[in-house]
Amino acid sequence: MKTKNNSALIGAALLMATSAVGPGFLTQTTVFTTSLGASFGFVILISILIDIGVQLNIWRIIAVSEKRAQDIANVLVPGLGGFISLLIIAGGLAFNIGNIGGAGLGLEALLGIDVKTGAIIASAISIGIFVNRQAGKAMDRFTQIMGAVMILAIIYISVVSKPPITQAALRTVVPLQVDFMAIITLVGGTVGGYITFAGGHRLIDAGVTGAAALSKVSNSAVMGISVASLIRIFLFLASLGVIGQGLMIDSGNPTASVFKLAAGNFGYRLFGLVMFAASVTSIIGSAYTSVSFIKSFNPRIAKNENRIIIAFIVISTVIFALIGKPVNLLIIAGAVNGIILPISLSVMLFAAYSPRIVGDYKQPIFLTLIGVLIVAVMAYMSIKVLFSFL
Template sequence: MSQLEPEQKRIRAALIGAAFMTGASSIGPGFMVQTSLFTAQYGQSLAAVVVAMIVMDTIAKLNIWSILGISGLRGQELANRVLPGSGNVIAILVTFGGFTFAIGNVGGAALGLNAVCGLPLQAGYLISCGLAVSLFLIKNASNGINRASQVLSVMVLVILLIMAFQTHPPMNRVADGLLSPEQPLSLLVPLITLLGGSTGGYIAYTGAHRFLDAGISGRENLRGIQKSTLLTCGITGLSRILIFLVVFGVCAAGGQAASSAIEAAENPAAQAFLLGAGELGSRLFGVALFCAGITTIIGSSYTSVSFLKTLYPVVGRNEKWFITGFIVLATILIATIGKATALLVIAGVINGFVLPLTLAITLWSIRDKSIVGEEYRHSRVLTVTGIVITAITTYAAFRALPSSLAMFY
């Protein structure tokens, strides 16, 4: 065996791990709730949104991961090279958003345990926190995190696939919604919301920072990085398609009564699973929610701290302990103040602006040969489509701002 083969295997394993960690971070409790709610509201027309979101998500991540990979710089480092000080601002925004969502994800994992076996929420918080922290403190933490992300992601996908078969969504109506959606302009809100949930904030950088931490960068690894990007977008996209099919199957079978029940429920996804498969559906939902909660705790905590460690050396020297503190503090807050709805709204608003800001800075960096190298030529198609997505998401972020802030009045 040549010396190159073990290194190739290490790189391949790290890139697959980065893909699954990002994909797993995208399949969180909020992901399930948002997709379920919008499916009940927009019905078959949401099929067009799901497909458009997958395309835009793929373009955004291909741009960000490719440029970070070719430069060898993390998001905050690249931003500071392009516009001094902007990386520090982005790091603060991403960390705040990641921490806020970590609070919600601990709560989501605990709700999952409650749905499966009736475990009290306080006990669920402790178990979820302990499991997430243990993955960062074990001896071979990197491999453990990669394996956990893969196993938990597959479990969520399998559960969604089972439920999709159970609810029998009418595929002819799905095709109609995809090709001829009703009131297309009204679909802008769910499109931007779902895009922000799968690409905005910390999620855009989770996998990229993961493979950079593994020492993977440069032109020689660009093809592998782009394959990893497509894998993570495939995981997220398949999950989004399946949860849409599950909920639409329930709505199609139950009519307006089912749609109204899902839309009015405190947890639309839980209601859809209950209507679709009764008590078994509730149990399966609990397992899926717990798995999704754990994976997103891992992703949000890791990525948030990765934004701070190059700006503050003490964080880099004690990374695993800062991640541990991050998770523990999120657990304490969810256990003491509850849902933290106001924080989640603020984080959502911030996420809406983080994606266009970071994508714009990343695209601008390709003009600087000291960042990407003299010989690198970024794909013109990715550049143009990336600019279009930046413009669309900027417009949508400003359009959504008044309604988001109105929740406080």
């Protein structure tokens, strides 16, 4: 049982991390490094601190209550769970269309095949995970392998690009400029929307719940953020290294440009591998977590969960095939999910003090204070971003 729990904890952490590290994550990191330079390190640092505070609060409350987020919300206010589920599923679908497009682009760069054909292949691989009778184990193993592939490839590119480490370290703590939109987008793309709940809901399905499991749940949450942040940091350094050499990053496909400028044609093929791995794991994470938000509403949904997940992937693929890769969809979806975050985190913080939900569990006051601070900061930045669009 201990080995099974450890496997589930690692699987939950990597499901969260690989759900976050999709094509939008890769594109956002390169785009903001290009615009902010070394000061983007400060944005990464702030986003990591916010991410950890969010995940520790949410994962612990889900684990101790032994309820999914929508059920927690419905206990607080009847109907609230349905509203949050609608937001999460809409955001998950938007992300998934981009994820499928990203997978197609990855296979085009890696193998030279047509983007739409590559997208269909990636969808078929994702569907194969949920056709498996032991879909949970298959998902955990697949995300572990793909996560390792991404980390090793991006570390290699960051080394060969020879980034200015000293400058990056200095501007991480003393930035020349701060961009609220960048922070909102990074947080939204890492722990916003469905991603916030991917690992917590995976632990519910694996049976890793209750007060006795809280220390391990907390470690799993931090592990997930650490993996995603590690990938973000090395990609930031790789992009900064290319910029530091005076090379021009192609705005049409910025991440591919970084890989190619750093390591030539081999780097471009490596980009294809990373893009495919990031995209296909995000397809899986998005579909699994989005459907987990409705599975408790009706026994038939829970009974046919894998079929509904497959349908979610198929619908996303059909939409992509019809409209192609939407311009800026992933960055906008990341920002929108960042705006949703204060709402979902507020619900969970109220739940932490409801005996109907958590029994006699006492949420550590420092976690509550961190959570309230994050809600205030994210709400403030969200309002500024919204007004910037008006």
